[in-house]
Amino acid sequence: MTRFFRIYWTFASNQIKSNFVYKGRFYLFIIRKFLGMFIYYYLWMAVYAGTSSGSIGGFTRGEMVLYVFLSYTVSDIVMVGISSEIGKDVLDGSVALNLVKPVNYRLYLTFQSLGVMIYRVVVPSVFIWIGLEIYKVTELGMPVIRPLSLLCFLVSMLLSFFVYVFFDYCFGMLAFVTTYIFGMNIMKNAALNLLSGKLAPVSFFPPVIQEIFSFLPFTAMTYVPVMIYLGKYPGAEVLGQLGKQAFWAVALYLAGSLLWKKIEKRIVVLGG
Amino acid sequence: MDGNVIELRNVRKEFVTAKHYPGWSGAVKGLFSGEKEKKVAVDDISFGIKEGEIVGYIGSNGAGKSTTIKMMSGILTPTSGSCMVNGLEPYRNRKKNAKNIGVVFGQRTQLWWDLPLSETYTVLKEIYGVSDGDYAERMNFFEDVLELGEFMHNTVRTLSLGQRMRADLAAALLHNPKVLFLDEPTIGLDVVVKDRIRLAIREINETYHTTVILTTHDLNDIEELCRRIIIIDAGKKIYDSTLSQLKKDYGFRCSITFEWKDMPDEAQTRMLRDMGGNIGYRESDKGAKVYFSKKEISVAQVIGKVMGIVEVKDIQIKETELTDIVKDIYQNSAGMGV
Numbered sequence: 305m306t307r308f309f310r311i312y313w314t315f316a317s318n319q320i321k322s323n324f325v326y327k328g329r330f331y332l333f334i335i336r337k338f339l340g341m342f343i344y345y346y347l348w349m350a351v352y353a354g355t356s357s358g359s360i361g362g363f364t365r366g367e368m369v370l371y372v373f374l375s376y377t378v379s380d381i382v383m384v385g386i387s388s389e390i391g392k393d394v395l396d397g398s399v400a401l402n403l404v405k406p407v408n409y410r411l412y413l414t415f416q417s418l419g420v421m422i423y424r425v426v427v428p429s430v431f432i433w434i435g436l437e438i439y440k441v442t443e444l445g446m447p448v449i450r451p452l453s454l455l456c457f458l459v460s461m462l463l464s465f466f467v468y469v470f471f472d473y474c475f476g477m478l479a480f481v482t483t484y485i486f487g488m489n490i491m492k493n494a495a496l497n498l499l500s501g502k503l504a505p506v507s508f509f510p511p512v513i514q515e516i517f518s519f520l521p522f523t524a525m526t527y528v529p530v531m532i533y534l535g536k537y538p539g540a541e542v543l544g545q546l547g548k549q550a551f552w553a554v555a556l557y558l559a560g561s562l563l564w565k566k567i568e569k570r571i572v573v574l575g576g
Numbered sequence: 577m578d579g580n581v582i583e584l585r586n587v588r589k590e591f592v593t594a595k596h597y598p599g600w601s602g603a604v605k606g607l608f609s610g611e612k613e614k615k616v617a618v619d620d621i622s623f624g625i626k627e628g629e630i631v632g633y634i635g636s637n638g639a640g641k642s643t644t645i646k647m648m649s650g651i652l653t654p655t656s657g658s659c660m661v662n663g664l665e666p667y668r669n670r671k672k673n674a675k676n677i678g679v680v681f682g683q684r685t686q687l688w689w690d691l692p693l694s695e696t697y698t699v700l701k702e703i704y705g706v707s708d709g710d711y712a713e714r715m716n717f718f719e720d721v722l723e724l725g726e727f728m729h730n731t732v733r734t735l736s737l738g739q740r741m742r743a744d745l746a747a748a749l750l751h752n753p754k755v756l757f758l759d760e761p762t763i764g765l766d767v768v769v770k771d772r773i774r775l776a777i778r779e780i781n782e783t784y785h786t787t788v789i790l791t792t793h794d795l796n797d798i799e800e801l802c803r804r805i806i807i808i809d810a811g812k813k814i815y816d817s818t819l820s821q822l823k824k825d826y827g828f829r830c831s832i833t834f835e836w837k838d839m840p841d842e843a844q845t846r847m848l849r850d851m852g853g854n855i856g857y858r859e860s861d862k863g864a865k866v867y868f869s870k871k872e873i874s875v876a877q878v879i880g881k882v883m884g885i886v887e888v889k890d891i892q893i894k895e896t897e898l899t900d901i902v903k904d905i906y907q908n909s910a911g912m913g914v
Contacts, residue, residue, distance in 0.1 A: 307705065314699045322690040325731075401686045403651045406674035407703055568667075569653050572591060573646055 319419030387476030501527030587657035632802035678748035682760035704751035738769035
């Protein structure tokens, strides 16, 4: 087990190091994140300015501020795509090099993503969270998050990561069939922004749609951890939601294994 | 067969691709047609390779060399036939097989692009579970034969092609594999780096008894490294023998270039043109080129004949080069309609 981690951890750590290589990219990345979050923030504030009740879909204006920044940072951390990596590997044929090593391709990709995830927790999400917590206590007069809730939030986020990565692995298998998945990836991201709760809380949708969503894995990607942080789930339901996330992680993992078995036989290496 | 590290039996690989049509209308047509095309990349190939051999695996572009390598390294699954490497079926035991083999694809790199070169080796050390002692020993070895030290801490993307190739070769060898697949390891390299790479391959083969399979278009690679060559064309094996046998089979053609002291007169020229014994004769600026088969007449006899007719200033004897032989074999196989 330790050997396992020593092997795969090197992929994560090298990925983290790679993220610091280009200075310009490093700073632009942070600026882009803030830009995205604030556009989103002002949009929602305009929406709230137009309502008289001060609450939409069970969210007060203050909670919406928290939701905006949280969902943005969480989805940024959790949704580290591996399908684009698979797509690139397939298109230029470098998948060959990954297959001649005594390494599991999916775990290799997963740990690379884990590296990116860890990097993104530090740059810059954790600082935004601290800022949010201060805002929450001073401006909204809400209590500081309890250690147990914080723990549940972190666990839930880790589960979200696995749900997304294993989902994206299945999606990435398409690259072996269609060769080019760049366009489909854009479509997928657009759909996920809506389905995972990144753009708007799922509780904003009509009840029927919410019902449908509850049978899909997508809310397990962003919405659940954010709602846990906001304390929107009463006691026992938190465990239920975590269980659901775990279920999807396992189910998508198994689906991925099945797909790989089917596809392994028909791999084509492009580019000679 | 016993003692074979690699054993291929009637291996065949087909690829199915969407059919494409030429031209603008063809590009649009391709969007709507679901037609598939079947291409046979490797067709019924069998051979065995013994431990410690260096085998040159050659063929023209698209002959199926890389596809064979990819099947032996477990990336591709043969359509039919069996392929065993170290007693394992590579594509069924990909991870296990990977521990026994090292692969270099000349056109790709397995080095970590954005990081210093040394990081790649620490990753590989973990992946293959190389012990600290072995790691140090092998790094010393690479330092000696590949001279990696000078750029060990440079970022991979800043390395020259020659440096990168040397580093890639070392990366494939870090775990001391039993079998080394080299797919065009000298592509695009200058003479000095080519020499260094060849030297390293030979040294590794001698020190560790590594079995090496080498595809290349540079026949000097073959001449300097391989005792045995396998030639394939259009997916079929067309020649498999030792290099010396190949030369015996095909290398009997010889040419001698003469430079005259004084230009021969008409009578002499007539005699030269008509020396008999299947000797070809072609005049050039200040001399002539004479072709013959060593099976029929010896070099000394030819020179004697010519010098009996005309006074000679300079002589250059040229044995058939491997390039010519291989060109011959390719063309013959095409001519036979294989």
